[in-house]
Amino acid sequence: MIVPMAKVQIxxxxxxxDETLQQLYQLRLVHIIxxxxxxxxxxxxxxxxAERLKEQETLRYLRARLEAVLQLLPxxxxxxxxxxxxxxxxxxxxxALRAEIETITPRLEALVQQMDALRQEQATLPxxxxxxxxxxxxxxxxxxxQRFETVALxxxxxxxxxxxxxxxxxxxxxxxxxxxxxxxxxGDTLGxxxxxxxxxxxxxxxxxxxxxxxxxxxxxxxxxxPLSRALATIEQRLHxxxxxxxxxxxxxDALTAPHxxxxxxxxxxxxxxxxxxxxxxxxxxxxHTFVLVGWVPRQEVPRLQALLAERVGPAVxxxxxxxxxxxxxxxxxxxxxxxxxxxxxxxxRLLSLPRYGTIDPTLLMSLxxxxxxxxxxxxxxxxxxxxxxxxLLRRRLGGxxxxxxxxxxxxLMGGAWSVVFGFVxxxxxxxxxxxxxxxxxxLNREEAxxxxxxxxxxxxxxxVTLGLLLGVWVAWRERHRHALLEKVGLLVALxxxxxxxxxxxxxxxxxFFTPGLAALVVGLVLLIRSMGALGLLMxxxxxLSTVGNMLSYLRIAAIGLSSVYLARVANEMVGALxxxxxxxxxxxxxxALNVALGAFSPTIHSLRLHYVEFFxxxxxxxxxxxxxxxxxxx
Amino acid sequence: MELGLLALxxxxxxxxxxxxxxxxxxxxxxxxxxxxxxxxxxxxxxxxLVAIPExxxxxxxxxxxxxxxxxxGG
Numbered sequence: 001m002i003v004p005m006a007k008v009q010i011x012x013x014x015x016x017x018d019e020t021l022q023q024l025y026q027l028r029l030v031h032i033i034x035x036x037x038x039x040x041x042x043x044x045x046x047x048x049x050a051e052r053l054k055e056q057e058t059l060r061y062l063r064a065r066l067e068a069v070l071q072l073l074p075x076x077x078x079x080x081x082x083x084x085x086x087x088x089x090x091x092x093x094x095x096a097l098r099a100e101i102e103t104i105t106p107r108l109e110a111l112v113q114q115m116d117a118l119r120q121e122q123a124t125l126p127x128x129x130x131x132x133x134x135x136x137x138x139x140x141x142x143x144x145x146q147r148f149e150t151v152a153l154x155x156x157x158x159x160x161x162x163x164x165x166x167x168x169x170x171x172x173x174x175x176x177x178x179x180x181x182x183x184x185x186x187g188d189t190l191g192x193x194x195x196x197x198x199x200x201x202x203x204x205x206x207x208x209x210x211x212x213x214x215x216x217x218x219x220x221x222x223x224x225x226p227l228s229r230a231l232a233t234i235e236q237r238l239h240x241x242x243x244x245x246x247x248x249x250x251x252x253d254a255l256t257a258p259h260x261x262x263x264x265x266x267x268x269x270x271x272x273x274x275x276x277x278x279x280x281x282x283x284x285x286x287x288h289t290f291v292l293v294g295w296v297p298r299q300e301v302p303r304l305q306a307l308l309a310e311r312v313g314p315a316v317x318x319x320x321x322x323x324x325x326x327x328x329x330x331x332x333x334x335x336x337x338x339x340x341x342x343x344x345x346x347x348x349r350l351l352s353l354p355r356y357g358t359i360d361p362t363l364l365m366s367l368x369x370x371x372x373x374x375x376x377x378x379x380x381x382x383x384x385x386x387x388x389x390x391x392l393l394r395r396r397l398g399g400x401x402x403x404x405x406x407x408x409x410x411x412l413m414g415g416a417w418s419v420v421f422g423f424v425x426x427x428x429x430x431x432x433x434x435x436x437x438x439x440x441x442x443l444n445r446e447e448a449x450x451x452x453x454x455x456x457x458x459x460x461x462x463x464v465t466l467g468l469l470l471g472v473w474v475a476w477r478e479r480h481r482h483a484l485l486e487k488v489g490l491l492v493a494l495x496x497x498x499x500x501x502x503x504x505x506x507x508x509x510x511x512f513f514t515p516g517l518a519a520l521v522v523g524l525v526l527l528i529r530s531m532g533a534l535g536l537l538m539x540x541x542x543x544l545s546t547v548g549n550m551l552s553y554l555r556i557a558a559i560g561l562s563s564v565y566l567a568r569v570a571n572e573m574v575g576a577l578x579x580x581x582x583x584x585x586x587x588x589x590x591x592a593l594n595v596a597l598g599a600f601s602p603t604i605h606s607l608r609l610h611y612v613e614f615f616x617x618x619x620x621x622x623x624x625x626x627x628x629x630x631x632x633x634x
Numbered sequence: 635m636e637l638g639l640l641a642l643x644x645x646x647x648x649x650x651x652x653x654x655x656x657x658x659x660x661x662x663x664x665x666x667x668x669x670x671x672x673x674x675x676x677x678x679x680x681x682x683l684v685a686i687p688e689x690x691x692x693x694x695x696x697x698x699x700x701x702x703x704x705x706x707g708g
């Protein structure tokens with residue numbers, strides 16, 4: 001159901017504003033609405049005074065700094081501080097916090113940067129070491145190493161010819177004053193080392209760049225060393241890094257540990273306080289008072305009044321305002337249903353919230369949706385499989401996601417009804433039940449096609465008629481004369497049409513045709529009256545489309561039958577495919593496919609029957625969600 | 635022969651409406667997915683819109699069932 005709302009006005013002295021906002025924020029009960037300008041009243045829109053503006057500015061700055069600092073910190077490994085951090089911060093504490101953050105941040109940033117650099121070094125150095133180890137055997141021992149430069153290259157073995165071309169170019173550049181040696185270093189890679197006089201350095205590097213031969217580049221700190229020394233340096237460095245990293249981490253922890261909990265608490269406090277300050281512009285004010293108007297669930301009004309009186313005192317009063325028609329149309333919507341129906345609220349919200357004062361269809365949906373699911377699928381084994389899947393989903397994903405929990409509940413109920421209707425149709429893995437001697441409690445779907453179709457149309461007639469009756473009730477409550485005439489006219493016309501049809505096919509004794517025709521005419525006249533000039537054309541179409549809506553429930557039979565036939569095909573595979581094991585394997589595959597389709601298809605079609613055929617008759621969407629003023633997660 | 639024609643008629647009633655439904659759902663579905671990518675909150679309405687053309691095949695099924703049950707002698 002849609003929770004009845006009350007519009008309340010809270011008036012108080014301006015000096016109680018902060019305390020009132022803080023209490024309301026904690027209570028999370030009032031959906032504050034903007035205080036529009038009121039003709040004739042001395043009220044203006046409330047503004048933040050100079051003092052609060054300054055506070056807002058400080059808090060915004062501090063929030064940004066705190067968020068940046070908290071993001072820098074690695075996740076905490078040790079246990080949290082035993083002492084409870086404060087939840088409210090005074091102006092002095094905020095100032096102290098600001099100073100503290102500004103003092104600590106530079107050192108903190110330096111430490112984090114240092115740790116990042118160390119980790120990067122730790123990740124990249126082993127790769128250099130690996131390349132050098134492969135190339136080292138190729139490097140010739142030189143008499144005067146300072147006069148020569150060594151360049152290492154790694155090539156794909158398929159491009160080995162590049163080395164010959166390179167040799168030709170190098171000979172053209174410096175004659176025979178260079179050495180190039182190469183050897184395979186692993187399956188795909190060819191290592192090459194080029195040694196040449198240092199004075200040709202610029203020309204050689206330019207040549208390599210031009211020919212797009214990539215060199216093994218060492219970090220700047222190792223670039224000028226011979227390869228063997230570079231390797232030793234890398235190994236030494238890799239040995240040192242863990243200790244440096246641990247030291248930096250320890251310093252970071254020592255620096256931040258005493259403040260961490262308090263900073264997180266301050267961040268939460270600042271977010272809350274900023275929300276409270278932002279709410280001020282929604283309020284009205286005079287010179288000495290503030291006026292807050294909002295929506296509260298009606299049953300909570302006494303609690304709100306009592307709590308404000310107790311915590312803020314007599315300088316603030318809260319009273320309920322009388323509701324005008326316009327007010328009612330703007331009230332926010334909060335859905336409240338008994339626990340078994342609650343998972344279906346998600347499916348109603350998927351469409352859109354109902355408008356305040358109309359009908360919340362959640363409860364009806366919780367009854368009909370799983371029932372339609374069960375009537376469609378109707379198989380003991382498939383039902384049990386779906387119950388199993390639903391329970392597994394709930395255990396695996398239900399804890400973390402409300403949507404999965406709701407969906408698994410819907411599937412569970414659908415599975416349970418499928419088991420019930422499995423007994424009604426006598427089905428277990430399709431026709432296997434019949435072969436094993438299971439008897440249908442009511443009808444065998446494969447043989448009794450006509451009763452099955454009639455049954456599903458009868459469900460449609462019942463469901464759509466219920467929708468129309470609810471439409472009549474909503475129109476009556478909303479005092480909407482046209483809608484009332486339309487729904488009543490439609491009901492009367494349909495009744496007439498059914499009387500005539502029943503007479504024609506001989507299900508009713510003679511004498512019902514004329515009253516039926518009269519009812520159809522009266523219904524059509526009412527419909528035309530409600531629609532105006534266009535009604536002459538639209539009224540018969542409306543009756544026909546409603547009949548179409550009722551026939552649409554034939555899908556319950558159609559989808560059910562397709563599932564039965566797929567199961568039958570699966571069962572006939574056993575024995576038809578040569579070896580028994582192959583037949584059983586294919587049969588298991590088909591049954592698994594049928595269960596997967598059985599979880600999906602009846603849900604979508606039951607949903608559609610609700611959204612289009614049922615809701616279309618009474619549901620009025622466009623409700624605004626109830627969003628109480630308070631922290632997002634209480 | 636007559637039974638064969640009845641079966642053919644019933645098959646056409648389902649098959650042609652299935653093609654119509656499929657065509658309409660393909661058009662609505664692709665537009666709907668585009669809409670959901672922009673505004674995830676319209677998912678419910680898109681399911682509803684995609685489901686609307688299914689009435690065609692359901693009515694095709696009803697016609698096929700009538701051909702078989704009423705004309706084919708059950």
